[in-house]
Amino acid sequence: MSTYPVTCPTCFEEFEVPLPPAGETPAEVDYDCEICCRPMIVVYEVDDNEVYASARGIHE
Numbered sequence: 001m002s003t004y005p006v007t008c009p010t011c012f013e014e015f016e017v018p019l020p021p022a023g024e025t026p027a028e029v030d031y032d033c034e035i036c037c038r039p040m041i042v043v044y045e046v047d048d049n050e051v052y053a054s055a056r057g058i059h060e
């Protein structure tokens, strides 16, 4: 399974999240930071058949 680095909006540490299949994007999932365990939203989008992820805070 491929992963993609995202930056936590709370602690600003970077970690890898697993990517869903391209057919299941775009999608947003609740995710807990692997470093500080705060909740965030990971947004999966597809561009030219490449899935990528970004993270944002739950209150944004």
Ligand SMILES: [Zn+2]
Residues within 6 Å of the ligand: 008, 009, 010, 011, 012, 013, 033, 034, 035, 036, 037, 038
């Ligand atoms: Zn964090």
